Amino acid sequence: MSERLGESVAAANKMNSAEQGAGAAELRAPESRDEILKAAIKLFANRGFHETSMAEVARAANVSKALIFWHFKTKEDLFMAVLNRLLEPYVIDFAEEAGALGEVAQIMQLVELYLMFVRDNASSIRFFVAQLMRGELASDALTGPVMQLYDGYRGLLVDLIGRAQAKDLCLKDFPAAAVARMLLSMLNGTLIEMLFAENADADVASAIAMIRQWLFGGRAGTAKDAPPEL
Amino acid sequence: MSERLGESVAAANKMNSAEQGAGAAELRAPESRDEILKAAIKLFANRGFHETSMAEVARAANVSKALIFWHFKTKEDLFMAVLNRLLEPYVIDFAEEAGALGEVAQIMQLVELYLMFVRDNASSIRFFVAQLMRGELASDALTGPVMQLYDGYRGLLVDLIGRAQAKDLCLKDFPAAAVARMLLSMLNGTLIEMLFAENADADVASAIAMIRQWLFGGRAGTAKDAPPEL
DNA sequence: TAATTCCCTAACCATCCGGTCAATGAACCA
DNA sequence: TGGTTCATTGACCGGATGGTTAGGGAATTA
Numbered sequence A, B: 001m002s003e004r005l006g007e008s009v010a011a012a013n014k015m016n017s018a019e020q021g022a023g024a025a026e027l028r029a030p031e032s033r034d035e036i037l038k039a040a041i042k043l044f045a046n047r048g049f050h051e052t053s054m055a056e057v058a059r060a061a062n063v064s065k066a067l068i069f070w071h072f073k074t075k076e077d078l079f080m081a082v083l084n085r086l087l088e089p090y091v092i093d094f095a096e097e098a099g100a101l102g103e104v105a106q107i108m109q110l111v112e113l114y115l116m117f118v119r120d121n122a123s124s125i126r127f128f129v130a131q132l133m134r135g136e137l138a139s140d141a142l143t144g145p146v147m148q149l150y151d152g153y154r155g156l157l158v159d160l161i162g163r164a165q166a167k168d169l170c171l172k173d174f175p176a177a178a179v180a181r182m183l184l185s186m187l188n189g190t191l192i193e194m195l196f197a198e199n200a201d202a203d204v205a206s207a208i209a210m211i212r213q214w215l216f217g218g219r220a221g222t223a224k225d226a227p228p229e230l
Numbered sequence C: 001t002a003a004t005t006c007c008c009t010a011a012c013c014a015t016c017c018g019g020t021c022a023a024t025g026a027a028c029c030a
Numbered sequence D: 001t002g003g004t005t006c007a008t009t010g011a012c013c014g015g016a017t018g019g020t021t022a023g024g025g026a027a028t029t030a
Helices: A002-022 A030-047 A054-061 A065-071 A075-090 A103-120 A122-133 A139-166 A176-196 A201-216 B002-022 B030-047 B054-061 B065-071 B075-090 B103-120 B122-133 B139-166 B176-196 B201-216
Strands: none
Touching: A030 A054, A030 A065, A030 A075, A030 A122, A054 A065, A054 A075, A075 A122, A103 A122, A103 A139, A103 A176, A103 A201, A122 A176, A122 B122, A139 A176, A176 A201, A176 B176, A176 B201, A201 B176, B030 B054, B030 B065, B030 B075, B030 B122, B054 B065, B054 B075, B075 B122, B075 B139, B103 B122, B103 B139, B103 B176, B103 B201, B122 B139, B122 B176, B139 B176, B176 B201
């Protein structure tokens, strides 16, 4: 079955590109299609792919099951559409965010961006992580965009940390790549803590403070950047 | 359905205890039962509960489907047995491990224990995390033991860090609980990095070094504990 | 007005899944 | 030897699921 799914994924991706190029199906029956998508997102998110039946989606969207198959050729097609819809907010242009700030401020801004993003998208992130964990479906369609985003983020961190180290602004006991990796581990650890325990806000501030202390600790001359509030 | 599952979980747990007391079913048809369990573990692990059919398990175990239902009353029963089997190695007595070492050495030993355990049980941990992420099944049977273990571990860390702080052996800028929480975030972040990228060993040593530096950084008098190798 | 296209549905179908059952051979008692 | 329990199986069942089909109503077009 995994073979069939793989083909479906590729096919769906191609079709999606084609659709966007021709601008066809996106505009035809927008309302019901959207209703279906919203219902599917909810159901897939907290029940998974295999546990969610098309009949359930139909009922939740107040349409007939057949209409779903009119909008989306197969169940996998629907799933791909859900993925793409959920992936939209994940397109962040990190480089844009930081203006002409110093390295320290830029790093801390990236850290906050990460944690705030996690806090604001907890449910869909939980969905993605669960999906990533098992190779269940769409390993390409998922791993691709997410990992691309992730690598971009890490690249930015490595670069910034390297420059901060050169200026003696930040922890220098380890190579920039190692520091960036550990920083990402901290962030990911905080992420999964936020995903499991729903306390969110309280810990974020504490985590940020500790990360700042770790990276820029006793070093002077970095106090100029006031910590932006959440 | 979640209700029924909850009951099944409780029932399965009780039965297990009873079985061990009487030593009954464990010895009757050990061979085939074991074969089924091994096959189920594999399939459940990398396909999940709902995506794995009893027919598949039967085929993988070279037995008839009916035999599975003779050994395990329901599919959930089989799943519970798989959980218990996988949970076995997770029973670690942390307190036992550390003898009369200093706080610093004990903390580092706990850190290493954690990372080594993750490294050696990567596949089943991936399974558990995926299972925990969605509330899919066995939330009680899983959350219970795992969280108990986790809380015990954190408790030990908080205690040790507190004592190390009192002796001025370790990072004192934050309360012990916060330090312990961040340490656990670091560990969990490293964990998921290990789960996704299968490089394992290389990063573990680096992670340990960075954690030691973070916790005990510039402080003197802690060099007496030689870093035990992995 | 007649034809065509779009959106939507009830009913249906083939397949697969969890679970049951009657039967059967082997081992162990009597 | 004959009966009882244990271990195992092929055949079967009701239900649910992904997917199809034939058709209908409302716009749009000609």
